[in-house]
Amino acid sequence: MSSKKDVSVRRNFLKKTLIAGSVVGGAVTSKIALAQNSESNFLVVDPWTKTQGSGFINPPYGLPSKYEKNVVRVLPNPVPTFPTGSRTPLQSLHGIITPNGLVFERHHAGIPDINPDQHRLVIHGMVDRPMIFTMEDIVRFPSESRIYFLECSGNSAAELKKATGKTAQEIHGLLSCCEWTGVRLSTILQECGVQSSAKWALAEGADGAAMTRSIPMSKMMDDALLVYAQNGEMLRAEQGYPLRLFLPGFEGNMSIKWLRRIKLGDAPWQTREETSAYTDLLPDGKAEQFTFAMDVKSVITQPSGMMKLKLKGFYEISGVAWSGNGKIRSVEVSTDGGKFWSQAILQEPVMDKSLVRFRFPWVWDGAPAVLMSRAVDASGDVQPTMDALLKAKGANIFYHNNAIQPWRVAANGEITNDR
Amino acid sequence: MSSKKDVSVRRNFLKKTLIAGSVVGGAVTSKIALAQNSESNFLVVDPWTKTQGSGFINPPYGLPSKYEKNVVRVLPNPVPTFPTGSRTPLQSLHGIITPNGLVFERHHAGIPDINPDQHRLVIHGMVDRPMIFTMEDIVRFPSESRIYFLECSGNSAAELKKATGKTAQEIHGLLSCCEWTGVRLSTILQECGVQSSAKWALAEGADGAAMTRSIPMSKMMDDALLVYAQNGEMLRAEQGYPLRLFLPGFEGNMSIKWLRRIKLGDAPWQTREETSAYTDLLPDGKAEQFTFAMDVKSVITQPSGMMKLKLKGFYEISGVAWSGNGKIRSVEVSTDGGKFWSQAILQEPVMDKSLVRFRFPWVWDGAPAVLMSRAVDASGDVQPTMDALLKAKGANIFYHNNAIQPWRVAANGEITNDR
Numbered sequence: 001m002s003s004k005k006d007v008s009v010r011r012n013f014l015k016k017t018l019i020a021g022s023v024v025g026g027a028v029t030s031k032i033a034l035a036q037n038s039e040s041n042f043l044v045v046d047p048w049t050k051t052q053g054s055g056f057i058n059p060p061y062g063l064p065s066k067y068e069k070n071v072v073r074v075l076p077n078p079v080p081t082f083p084t085g086s087r088t089p090l091q092s093l094h095g096i097i098t099p100n101g102l103v104f105e106r107h108h109a110g111i112p113d114i115n116p117d118q119h120r121l122v123i124h125g126m127v128d129r130p131m132i133f134t135m136e137d138i139v140r141f142p143s144e145s146r147i148y149f150l151e152c153s154g155n156s157a158a159e160l161k162k163a164t165g166k167t168a169q170e171i172h173g174l175l176s177c178c179e180w181t182g183v184r185l186s187t188i189l190q191e192c193g194v195q196s197s198a199k200w201a202l203a204e205g206a207d208g209a210a211m212t213r214s215i216p217m218s219k220m221m222d223d224a225l226l227v228y229a230q231n232g233e234m235l236r237a238e239q240g241y242p243l244r245l246f247l248p249g250f251e252g253n254m255s256i257k258w259l260r261r262i263k264l265g266d267a268p269w270q271t272r273e274e275t276s277a278y279t280d281l282l283p284d285g286k287a288e289q290f291t292f293a294m295d296v297k298s299v300i301t302q303p304s305g306m307m308k309l310k311l312k313g314f315y316e317i318s319g320v321a322w323s324g325n326g327k328i329r330s331v332e333v334s335t336d337g338g339k340f341w342s343q344a345i346l347q348e349p350v351m352d353k354s355l356v357r358f359r360f361p362w363v364w365d366g367a368p369a370v371l372m373s374r375a376v377d378a379s380g381d382v383q384p385t386m387d388a389l390l391k392a393k394g395a396n397i398f399y400h401n402n403a404i405q406p407w408r409v410a411a412n413g414e415i416t417n418d419r
Numbered sequence: 420m421s422s423k424k425d426v427s428v429r430r431n432f433l434k435k436t437l438i439a440g441s442v443v444g445g446a447v448t449s450k451i452a453l454a455q456n457s458e459s460n461f462l463v464v465d466p467w468t469k470t471q472g473s474g475f476i477n478p479p480y481g482l483p484s485k486y487e488k489n490v491v492r493v494l495p496n497p498v499p500t501f502p503t504g505s506r507t508p509l510q511s512l513h514g515i516i517t518p519n520g521l522v523f524e525r526h527h528a529g530i531p532d533i534n535p536d537q538h539r540l541v542i543h544g545m546v547d548r549p550m551i552f553t554m555e556d557i558v559r560f561p562s563e564s565r566i567y568f569l570e571c572s573g574n575s576a577a578e579l580k581k582a583t584g585k586t587a588q589e590i591h592g593l594l595s596c597c598e599w600t601g602v603r604l605s606t607i608l609q610e611c612g613v614q615s616s617a618k619w620a621l622a623e624g625a626d627g628a629a630m631t632r633s634i635p636m637s638k639m640m641d642d643a644l645l646v647y648a649q650n651g652e653m654l655r656a657e658q659g660y661p662l663r664l665f666l667p668g669f670e671g672n673m674s675i676k677w678l679r680r681i682k683l684g685d686a687p688w689q690t691r692e693e694t695s696a697y698t699d700l701l702p703d704g705k706a707e708q709f710t711f712a713m714d715v716k717s718v719i720t721q722p723s724g725m726m727k728l729k730l731k732g733f734y735e736i737s738g739v740a741w742s743g744n745g746k747i748r749s750v751e752v753s754t755d756g757g758k759f760w761s762q763a764i765l766q767e768p769v770m771d772k773s774l775v776r777f778r779f780p781w782v783w784d785g786a787p788a789v790l791m792s793r794a795v796d797a798s799g800d801v802q803p804t805m806d807a808l809l810k811a812k813g814a815n816i817f818y819h820n821n822a823i824q825p826w827r828v829a830a831n832g833e834i835t836n837d838r
Binding site (some may be wrong): 051061065068072074093094103143145242314318349 | 469519526537780
């Protein structure tokens with residue numbers, strides 16, 4: 001229990017810091033207990049301090065605390081007959097890095113079991129010297145490490161028709177961010193001698209779907225990577241072990257996992273996954289194809305759907321923002337459903353095509369509220385409302401939902417998806 | 420097998436890029452096979468492409484590929500009767516992030532099993548308002564996320580007397596780097612009202628050792644964090660779940676894990692762990708105490724001890740550099756045991772008190788070589804040779820070995836610790 005004086009001190013502090021526009025200071029008006037000014041009260045020794053720790057050394061490869069057993073990837077709700085993806089628990093994460101065990105999955109024929117010693121990458125087509133590379137060859141090339149987000153183009157798709165998901169994970173969890181390490185693809189393509197006629201590349205996976213996509217050569221010669229490591233260690237099986245393509249900022253499925261082949265040509269291949277899927281039906285009946293970059297987007301993760309604010313007072317609103325078109329320039333936050341917007345603080349470093357963590361100080365007065373975030377990227381693109389998105393793209397779109405996510409806070413503190 | 424023409428082309432390419440001082444290009448003269456210019460040769464379908472993947476969706480919390488089962492934390496070699504630490508496999512890692520499962524461990528009484536709902540942080544001593552915080556209180560404060568290295572002050576210690584470790588992991592593996600999220604300690608201390616007489620803080624862990632260290636208030640009010648998350652997810656048990664102190668750049672043991680108490684006072688407490696340990700015996704018989712910051716250091720991780728270069732030709736030398744005193748300014752690499760030094764490329768972003776990945780292109784001609792890296796930090800401090808370190812500090816030191824690590828490459832390609 002806080003003393004009256006203490007609450008008053010903290011209120012003044014909060015008022016001062018908020019008036020000054022600072023979020024460095026802050027105050028929590030909840031259950032902070034003022035200790036008696038005697039050591040005996042709080043020098044109670046907990047049971048875990050009285051014994052030797054149970055696990056003297058953790059397993060060779062460690063796992064999360066047992067108390068965090070609910071922080072896991074989840075399947076869509078309801079679970080489909082043949083699930084093809086799992087989602088990252090955005091509402092439980094902090095900062096920008098997604099730990100490898102929680103990176104979202106999207107497979108087109110499950111996870112192949114590839115022996116890295118037998119895996120090969122073939123580069124052929126419009127090159128002077130077609131080549132086959134082993135993994136041993138590839139890791140000898142000059143490498144680079146970059147922190148990039150990865151988002152499925154179908155992320156948040158179910159929300160376009162009506163509100164379906166309840167949590168940030170259910171709605172937006174086909175999104176992760178890792179430090180990826182590999183070889184700049186242009187380095188290896190130069191070894192093969194790119195012919196001037198080559199305008200497109202076909203990338204093919206070694207999974208049962210032989211997942212294939214056509215990619216403009218401009219991207220392949222720019223920042224495309226042949227990735228073999230994520231967050232320091234080798235790729236996880238479900239992320240393409242031992243080798244994947246990585247196209248920073250592009251829709252996730254194009255960063256072909258279990259990459260076995262790149263063919264250069266002068267036109268796109270019109271593969272199954274760029275004709276029957278990953279296109280959008282426009283109002284005029286035509287299909288919008290080759291929508292590569294993931295547009296500017298953000299979502300508030302704390303607090304968010306299915307959480308409950310137990311008490312009035314200070315909360316830090318926090319979330320992530322990203323753009324496939326470059327850096328995030330700014331994020332604004334509204335707590336009144338979009339009438340009034342304020343600048344959030346962006347956590348440094350703000351990197352190209354990476355998640356950016358934003359934070360905004362908020363004092364909840366106990367009245368109903370609607371929390372929203374709106375990101376702007378370096379190109380000046382502004383994250384749209386759902387109405388604006390549907391007006392621009394028509395009601396039939398499925399991919400590339402980058403609309404603003406509103407979270408409704410009820411007077412009892414319960415938070416729901418306000419779509 | 421490479422064709423003669425192909426090898427020649429690549430040699431010219433290498434020569435050009437090296438003369439131009441570029442490491443963006445590169446060439447591998449090993450086993451790259453020139454495919455016949457017919458698709459039939461490399462469109463062989465692998466077994467894993469012919470079937471549905473075995474694990475359709477990975478477990479809710481994923482693990483590394485079974486082919487990476489040797490990339491684990493290890494105990495010291497030989498294993499002590501009561502092991503108190505495990506080491507990060509630096510030679511198998513890429514980039515700067517250490518995945519949580521591989522972050523090094525150092526415990527003084529094992530890993531306590533703390534229920535986060537029962538955990539409390541007490542702040543008392545020279546404060547106006549002593550307080551007790553629950554975890555629920557703490558996560559409501561304004562937070563920040565930073566990528567910082569963490570190094571045990573005893574890292575590399577065994578090397579001071581003679582060469583003992585064989586791999587980068589065995590020698591230098593008490594080193595990791597994560598994105599840490601928590602509350603700036605100064606925010607919470609300000610809530611408690613720091614009295615002007617407070618010059619030192621005592622931080623105490625809730626483990627069986629009740630690990631305690633004295634920390635200058637200047638650090639506590641600067642960049643010290645109350646950390647509850649690492650690499651996105653909540654702290655691992657072995658890293659202090661649910662709450663640890665984090666003192667960027669300071670020796671690891673001071674970032675008290677399982678933090679239960681902070682007391683402010685006007686002088687250090689002279690605890691067991693700052694008198695009987697974590698001090699160094701100087702030549703004049705006095706103990707050097709309170710050596711907080713980890714000095715500028717670097718180590719080549721690829722290639723490194725116990726690896727073997729199978730073929731002559733191009734290799735990328737790569738490693739990590741860090742300094743507890745700030746940013747890394749530059750890293751130089753020598754391949755001739757320190758006679759000639761060249762600038763390595765630093766991977767952006769170069770962050771304060773974070774690991775930095777450096778890279779250097781090298782063509783191995785098959786002759787014996789000694790690979791070394793030498794880091795310089797923003798304060799101008801230069802990583803010393805072992806001789807210089809011992810000359811400056813005396814032969815009895817145990818902690819803070821930041822000497823240059825030489826790796827000897829034999830004519831047969833085998834790499835050994837050249838200490």
